[in-house]
Amino acid sequence: LSLGTNHPINAGSGVDVSGSYDITFISNNLTISTRPITITANSGQSKVYGQSDPTLQYSVTTSNTVNGDVLNGALSRATGDVVGIYSVNQGTLTNANNANYNITFNTADFNITQAALTVTADNKVKDFSAPIPTLTYQVSGFTNGDNQASFTSPVVLSTSATAASAPGDYSIVPSNAANANYTITYVNGTLTINAPSPDNTLSNLITNIGTLNPVFNPNTEDYEVSVMRGTTQVDVTPTANNAYAVIEVNYIPVTSGSSSTQSIQPGDNPVPIVVTAQNGTTKQYNLNIKAPLETNAKLQNLVFFDGGTTLNPAFDKDVHTYTMDVPNATRSVRIVPYAESSYATVTINGTLYNGYSAPGLQAGANVFDIVVTSQDRNSTETYTLTINRALSSNNNLFALSLDGVTLTPSFNAGTTSYTANVPNSKSSVGVTASVADTTARVKVGDDAYTNYINKTVNLSTGSNAIAIDVKAQNGDVKTYVVAVVRALSADATLSNLVASAGTNLALSPSFDPATITYSTQAVPYATSSVNITPTTNSAYATVMVNGSIVTSGNSINLGLNVGSNAISVVTTAQNGSTKEYTINITRNTGSANNLLANIALSEGKLSPYFSTITEAYTVSVDNSVTFTQITPTAVDSKATIGINGSAVASGVSKSVALAEGLNTVIISVTSETGLVKNYTLSITRRVISNDPSLSLSYKPASVMRSAKGRYFFMSFIGYNAFPKIKHWGPCIC
Numbered sequence: 001l002s003l004g005t006n007h008p009i010n011a012g013s014g015v016d017v018s019g020s021y022d023i024t025f026i027s028n029n030l031t032i033s034t035r036p037i038t039i040t041a042n043s044g045q046s047k048v049y050g051q052s053d054p055t056l057q058y059s060v061t062t063s064n065t066v067n068g069d070v071l072n073g074a075l076s077r078a079t080g081d082v083v084g085i086y087s088v089n090q091g092t093l094t095n096a097n098n099a100n101y102n103i104t105f106n107t108a109d110f111n112i113t114q115a116a117l118t119v120t121a122d123n124k125v126k127d128f129s130a131p132i133p134t135l136t137y138q139v140s141g142f143t144n145g146d147n148q149a150s151f152t153s154p155v156v157l158s159t160s161a162t163a164a165s166a167p168g169d170y171s172i173v174p175s176n177a178a179n180a181n182y183t184i185t186y187v188n189g190t191l192t193i194n195a196p197s198p199d200n201t202l203s204n205l206i207t208n209i210g211t212l213n214p215v216f217n218p219n220t221e222d223y224e225v226s227v228m229r230g231t232t233q234v235d236v237t238p239t240a241n242n243a244y245a246v247i248e249v250n251y252i253p254v255t256s257g258s259s260s261t262q263s264i265q266p267g268d269n270p271v272p273i274v275v276t277a278q279n280g281t282t283k284q285y286n287l288n289i290k291a292p293l294e295t296n297a298k299l300q301n302l303v304f305f306d307g308g309t310t311l312n313p314a315f316d317k318d319v320h321t322y323t324m325d326v327p328n329a330t331r332s333v334r335i336v337p338y339a340e341s342s343y344a345t346v347t348i349n350g351t352l353y354n355g356y357s358a359p360g361l362q363a364g365a366n367v368f369d370i371v372v373t374s375q376d377r378n379s380t381e382t383y384t385l386t387i388n389r390a391l392s393s394n395n396n397l398f399a400l401s402l403d404g405v406t407l408t409p410s411f412n413a414g415t416t417s418y419t420a421n422v423p424n425s426k427s428s429v430g431v432t433a434s435v436a437d438t439t440a441r442v443k444v445g446d447d448a449y450t451n452y453i454n455k456t457v458n459l460s461t462g463s464n465a466i467a468i469d470v471k472a473q474n475g476d477v478k479t480y481v482v483a484v485v486r487a488l489s490a491d492a493t494l495s496n497l498v499a500s501a502g503t504n505l506a507l508s509p510s511f512d513p514a515t516i517t518y519s520t521q522a523v524p525y526a527t528s529s530v531n532i533t534p535t536t537n538s539a540y541a542t543v544m545v546n547g548s549i550v551t552s553g554n555s556i557n558l559g560l561n562v563g564s565n566a567i568s569v570v571t572t573a574q575n576g577s578t579k580e581y582t583i584n585i586t587r588n589t590g591s592a593n594n595l596l597a598n599i600a601l602s603e604g605k606l607s608p609y610f611s612t613i614t615e616a617y618t619v620s621v622d623n624s625v626t627f628t629q630i631t632p633t634a635v636d637s638k639a640t641i642g643i644n645g646s647a648v649a650s651g652v653s654k655s656v657a658l659a660e661g662l663n664t665v666i667i668s669v670t671s672e673t674g675l676v677k678n679y680t681l682s683i684t685r686r687v688i689s690n691d692p693s694l695s696l697s698y699k700p701a702s703v704m705r706s707a708k709g710r711y712f713f714m715s716f717i718g719y720n721a722f723p724k725i726k727h728w729g730p731c732i733c
Contacts, residue, residue: 034095034102038062041075041088041108049083049115049181050143056088061106072097077110081144083181086110117141117182119155121172121189128196128278129244131163137174137189141182153178159191167195196279199242205273205285208235208259212287222286227264229292235259236271236287244278266343266375267293293376296341299383302370305334311385321384326361328390328473334358335368335385343375363391363439363473394437395472397480403430407482418482424489424540424574428458431466433480439473459486461540461574489574491538497569498533499583500555505530507583513537516581525562525590525672526638531555532567532583540574560587593636594671596679602629602653604683619683623660628683629653630665638672658685 011025056075073092090105135157156176172189201218210225240256249260269289396413433453441449493513505520533555604619631653665681
């Protein structure tokens with residue numbers, strides 16, 4: 001049926017089969033309306049920039065088509081071909097093209113994405129130190145008719161290398177390119193800097209005069225060119241084989257292929273040509289430009305300055321012996337010999353003359369041989385000059401000083417007598433004296449003459465005469481005298497003060513020459529004396545300790561009373577001034593305790609039991625005991641103990657041998673103050689005799705009755721008074 005309302009509805013074939021109804025059918029029209037559907041553009045549809053659009057897809061999202069209908073028409077999108085988002089439109093998929101349907105359309109986005117573009121930097125190569133070459137690149141991936149002009153921001157190529165970079169590979173980095181329609185990928189290139197060239201050879205070497213011998217070869221280093229006499233200049237032109245090599249001719253840089261003008265003297269003229277390769281290695285070519293040598297060995301003149309007088313005879317180049325007289329005041333003469341040939345060499349007494357010679361003159365004759373040698377070394381001429389300098393009569397001092405001392409009057413070479421005062425603390429003085437004339441000699445007292453004095457002279461207290469003699473070269477002597485008065489010492493201080501009693505006693509406060517009162521720690525009662533050692537600061541001071549004279553640095557022993565002891569140390573300076581130091585030393589009161597706290601024995605027991613106040617004890621031990629360890633312990637740790645005269649420490653045992661029979665042991669305890677108490681041990685060791693005259697006895701000793709009326713007997717066997725029980729048992733009586 002087609003769309004519309006002209007479709008009548010008929011009764012069809014229906015009948016009442018029951019026969020119960022009379023059916024009347026009223027007809028009407030059937031209306032067919034458009035079918036509503038919703039079409040939605042598919043999401044996620046896209047293309048890459050430069051590609052053709054795909055067919056746009058959609059879905060029927062509400063209701064559906066029927067009867068196998070296929071919708072007519074196609075979707076479209078907003079116009080534009082650059083990267084971006086475009087809306088999908090209904091296009092021709094309309095109701096007009098699909099009469100049976102009422103279409104509702106839902107749009108979606110169509111995305112044009114960036115195309116892939118690759119910028120690749122070209123690889124480059126350059127020589128070391130050469131400029132960076134022009135950097136280039138290639139682009140792949142342009143589409144849609146685009147080219148490099150399409151970049152909104154151009155490609156930039158960069159490298160970390162410079163013209164001076166070391167040999168090696170360096171990245172060429174492309175960057176900066178921009179075009180919104182492309183995703184740009186960069187591929188680095190490589191700039192390879194070649195190693196510096198090692199080529200340090202010449203390709204040619206020429207001179208404007210003469211012929212190179214041998215013919216130039218880059219591998220030959222030594223050459224010679226001969227020129228005519230009178231040649232003064234030669235142009236040398238070296239050419240490097242490598243453009244980067246550097247050339248020096250006679251140490252002056254020269255551009256490759258350019259000439260260098262060399263001055264020429266008669267004889268050999270070495271011209272070093274150094275080629276430095278780009279890698280720093282060098283090669284030296286040696287060019288010798290040879291000119292004929294001079295033969296002239298004559299002087300043209302002989303001139304004198306700085307004290308020279310008339311030459312005798314007057315100079316003549318053919319006269320070879322001369323004399324000249326000068327006063328003693330002339331210490332040197334400048335000799336100026338002029339050779340006729342500027343290439344000749346001149347020596348004065350064997351020393352090459354280099355334009356200046358002013359030798360010093362000794363008093364008397366001074367002979368100078370002036371030798372002229374021709375340049376070719378084949379000719380020499382000797383001119384002899386004798387300069388006579390008068391002897392000096394100068395016996396003056398140039399300077400005189402005493403270290404740290406003022407002379408009165410101030411020094412003057414014409415004044416020979418001086419005085420000076422120094423404090424007592426200055427025990428010596430440095431004397432420095434120099435002569436006005438270097439030929440004079442000087443001495444102090446009986447010393448030998450020298451050309452200079454720098455001597456230390458010891459000073460006694462009072463006046464000290466220091467005589468300084470100056471002898472001139474001609475023998476004349478002048479004597480300078482300095483009377484140095486040294487003051488008496490006023491130093492009455494000590495430099496050290498020591499108190500000792502076996503070991504040093506620390507002074508309080510610590511010793512200081514300016515501190516006069518000291519004390520020490522208290523000494524024990526046992527310390528009955530002390531050593532006092534005073535040392536004076538001045539060797540001229542004297543010292544007394546408790547009124548007794550003591551040599552400085554030596555000790556004196558002084559007895560100590562119990563309690564406080566004030567020790568006086570008085571020093572007297574050389575000038576009579578005094579200073580008293582006092583040391584206060586306390587000797588402690590001693591203990592009178594001479595009691596024992598205990599006596600311990602390794603064998604036997606004391607009878608009675610030990611008591612501090614009991615002084616006599618007996619001890620019995622068996623015959624087998626041959627010694628015992630006795631350990632006495634004093635009540636007072638300061639007390640001393642002796643066992644039979646041998647010292648033993650308190651609480652320490654001492655072994656005492658025991659003879660058979662009675663052994664008397666005396667333990668003496670001496671208190672700190674010297675009181676003695678003796679403890680006596682009578683130790684009896686049982687005696688066993690082997691004498692056959694002593695008969696063995698056996699006898700019943702007794703018969704005893706027990707409390708219950710039983711009887712027992714005891715019999716004894718033994719020697720003398722030391723029985724042993726032999727039998728003990730019951731008996732029938």
